[in-house]
Amino acid sequence: MQKRARTREGKLQIELAQLQYALPRLSGQGISLSRQGGGIGARGPGETKLETDRRHIRNRIHEINGQLSAVKEHRTRYRERRKKNGVFQIAIVGYTNAGKSTLFNQLTEADSHEEDLLFATLDPMTRKMTLESGYSVLISDTVGFIQDLPTTLIAAFRSTLEEVKEADYLLHVIDSSNEDYEGHERTVHELLEELEADRIPMLTVYNKEDQIRPDFIPSSKHRHILISAKRKEDVKRLKADIMAELKKAFLKPYHVKIPAHEGKLISALKSDTLVESLEFQKEAEIYDITGYSGEDQTILGQIKKYMLERN
Incomplete structure (x- = not known):
């Protein structure tokens, strides 16, 4: 360790x-x-x-x-700044060795410590994940949960567990090839309850579909998806699911017409919001843009004068 x-x-x-x-x-x-x-x-x-x-x-x-x-105080200030800027935060949780780091690497193209070992991830890792629309969110890989986690370990890994508490959305990764996948799922839910993170919206990700047990039956009460983190098409499907959920439950729609000379603002919309459509109207030299953004994002103040009513 x-x-x-x-x-x-x-x-x-x-x-x-x-x-x-x-x-x-x-x-x-x-x-x-x-x-x-x-x-x-x-x-x-x-x-x-x-x-x-x-x-x-x-x-x-x-x-x-x-x-x-001192580190915790620094992280708290950083987290408050993220919230102020309206950055959407996702945390990956799950029983140890469920394939969280593999999925994290695929979603972010990062280099997390991916290994078939207990507690392979010991540091909070937060990276940017870019969805198909170009919209970016933050996603954290966290330490694997285990049954009867000792109090000393909960204190020692508090930094990663706090990332879970502060998340807007959870991806609960479950190893569908493990014979005790239902027990692992219960353990994670119990620990989330202890952390007071059990009310955060969640998508259950049944991983390792390529090694799935013949008697496997999804047991989650939450929305779920069955994937293999090693298949690119499955990761793409998961990203599409996350984007659909963002639009449905977390973001608000907007419609703007922005002059072509506002290139910096248009670029910011592409990276900081979820752009649904973008059309250049040549005669008027304006960009007609529809999309979704967080309610508290600072960019909303910059585009307010260009906003139109959405049908």
């Missing part, structure tokens, strides 16, 4: 989990008294080696918690 943490924060989280696990399990020569020592970190008069080890661990835990608190 330590080797798979790629950021400084990830390494701190793993060290914290290890120290919190080790502290109550320390054993040693509790009756062997040390010599009186001097200097920072040295044993005090009559302090045993066990007591010294415990003191060092407690000090290190305190130090790591301070560093992680």
